[in-house]
Amino acid sequence: MSAVWISFSLLRSRETHLRQLSVFSRRAVLQPVQVVSSLQKTWTPGNPTWCCRSLHVDSPPMVPGQSFSYVHGASSVSLLGQTVGQSLQAAADRWPHREALVFVQDGVRKTFSQFQEDVDQAAAGLLALGLKRGDRLGVWGPNTYHWILFQFATAKAGIILVSINPAYQLKELEFTLGKTTRPAYGDCDRQQTDRDCTCRGCDAGWKQTAPPGAAGPADQTVLRRPHQHTVHIRSPKGATLSHHNIVNNAYFVGLRLGFNWKPIRACVPVPLYHCIGSVIGGMCMALHGITLVFPSAGYDSRANLEAIQNERCNFLYGTPTMYIDMLGQPDLHNYDLSSVESGFTGGSLCPPEVMRKLRTDMNVKDMIIGYGTTENSPAAFVGYPRDNEELKTETVGCILNHAEAKVVDVSSGEVVPLGDPGELLIRAYSVMLEYWDDPDKTSEAIAKDRWYRTGDIASLDRFGYCRIVGRIKDMIIRGGENIYPAEIEKFLHTHPNVQEAQVIGVRDERLGEQVCACIRLKEGLDCSREEIRNFCKGQISHFKIPHYVVFVDSYPMTASGKVQKIKLREEMEKKLGL
Structure with missing residues (x-):
């Protein structure tokens, strides 16, 4: 059947x-x-x-x-049967003089043909070091040209890339490196690590040409490390993705976003070690010929706005928290964001109020939301540019091809x-x-x-x-009632003084858990616990109204811009003396 x-x-x-x-x-x-x-x-x-x-x-x-x-x-539309290396080669043949990559902070600009040449030379350098097809190579660093260079060079040489979270601590890093057969280092951001790392292995074969057959087979794996769901130091899981996984996911996401019919110049502040950066960013570049603009090595809201203005970006990438930070810049109105047309967000739920502010304050006419996990390469649902407001704000998109x-x-x-x-x-x-x-x-x-x-x-x-x-x-169980934080967070974002809200469950001797709202207020505005609670009364069920309201300046974050809710819970329980 x-x-x-x-x-x-x-x-x-x-x-x-x-x-x-x-x-x-x-x-x-x-x-x-x-x-x-x-x-x-x-x-x-x-x-x-x-x-x-x-x-x-x-x-x-x-x-x-x-x-x-x-x-x-x-x-x-059929699935593709090509490798990562073949995808980039096809892009270089079709758009040799089109700008592929811009790293604003480092002053690096590469056309597709230039990038393809660098990838061939870097792949040859890795093979000259003695690395061979099937070896695993770890890349640990922020958003620099060397990161995306080695993303494609390892694929061209048939080497398995192990993308390492730059926020990892010693035990996590030791475990991850233990999974690789040979250590290698990317360009490390001095702001994110004290280790003085250099890019080793390029010079050995930089002027060579990758030998015939260097590209890995279609089932060659790419090893990615998603964020842990807990902050406790333990062995992180390594989601193993194939060329087939990421080539096709990027291809169909790009089609859904409209990359195949209009020129795209995208601002990419999301980290390359994360699937949104390397697949929905890097692989979409290779498959659809879009230009990626990286504002800075580490996340910087002001650098993002400057890059959008100076590079005339018409498409934005970002997590909800990144967009909230940009919207919160006091001089946002001083930037020329007229080039912006649309954007993509994922990684966590985006409150409807934030989506509306992006349209009114940042000129993002079509914000497209997606859902996925690293284990899904990463996207499973993505919206359409012409979806109505309800679909854009209340759903995470439609099932992917x-x-x-x-x-x-x-x-x-x-x-x-x-x-x-x-x-x-x-x-x-x-x-x-x-x-x-x-x-x-x-x-x-x-x-x-x-x-x-x-x-x-x-x-x-x-x-x-x-x-x-x-x-x-994340579900809160309060006296037998199941409470989902996202519903309360969405409502709290409608308060005129609230910049961002995160809701967690904290210990309670009688009910098991109580609802705790951790709120960032807009700059220059004030609010009280009772004002927040009164705002909720009559609007949401009584058992969902936050028992605790704590005003914070920031949240514990992952390197990709996600809030670490377990760590936030620990901090709040300690602060509240629970």
Whole structure:
């Protein structure tokens, strides 16, 4: 049955053409539609026939097609079979003189042909050092030209890249380096580490040409290290991604964002060691010919605004926190941001109020939100540029091409009715191969039928759009009531004095947990605990109203701009004497 459905999905958009071919009868084309109608009327939990549904996503779905919490993003656009190195070579052949990379702080500018030449020479240098196909090479550093150079050079040489979080401490770094066969160092930012690191290995073969066959095979892995979900020092998990994973994910994300039909000059403040930077940034550059502008080695809101103005960027990358910081700059109105047209955000939920301010204060007419995890290479859902305001502010986009998603009951694992919340699962070409050298963690995350458990609570609508309720681990259980922080954070962002709000659960002897709101106020404005609580009364359920309100100047952050909620909880419990 599944083979029949795949054929129909691919051919549906060409129905007019198929009618002219005698080999296909009208009855064969219409028969699956009749089956769908039957399925929609007979759905029950656990019914195996739900797996046959699909939704065409080459353009925004116009007709609702879902009747239960499963969606398959059918597409007439085929997956790519090329490697990372082949993707960059094709870009250099097609746009040799187009600017590919700009590193503002370092004064580096490279066209596609120049970048391709540097990648070939760096790959030859790595091979001249004695590194060989299948070896693992660690890159530890901020956003500099050498980082993205070695991202593509390792792929060209068939070497596995281990991207290392520059915020790692000694024990974390020791573990990560233990996973690599040979240590290598990128350009390290003196502001982020005291270690004096240099780029070693380039000079040995810098003037050589990469030998024939140096490019790795299509299944050559790229090892990435996502953020830990806890701040306790422990061995971080290594999500192992293939060329096939990241090439295709970047390709379809780029198509969804419109990179294939208009010139893009993108401001990229997100870190390259993170998948948003290296895949949705670096790989989209190689596949769609866009120009990437990196404002600074480390995150700097003012540098971002200057880069947008001086480089005339028309597209922005960023996490919600990065955008909040830029919106919070007191002299924001002094910058010329007229070139900005659209942007992309992901990494965490973006409050609707922030999305609206981006449009009014930063000229971002189309802010496109996406959802994913490093384990998904990284995107699974991405919005369309022409989505209406509700979809842009209330969902994380529509299912990506050639991906499946379902929402299941956390306890039973059964698919829930449409619109009901449950754990989000993803199955696609983009799901990682494994957690490196960790079969137990891999089997916990990926079932035998290749469904990946995200750990996020979500719901699906009839058009294949996803709403994220929150993370299972972030859920607050107050006296038996399940509370999702994202809902309260979204409401608190509507307060006129609030710049940013983060909600956590803290210990309580009677109720188990209490709601604690940690609030950053807008510069020059003041507020009290009672004002915040009174603002909530009558607007959200009484048990969701923050019991504790703490005003803060900053939050503990990861290097990629995500709030470390577990560390924030520890700080608040200590401050409140709990």
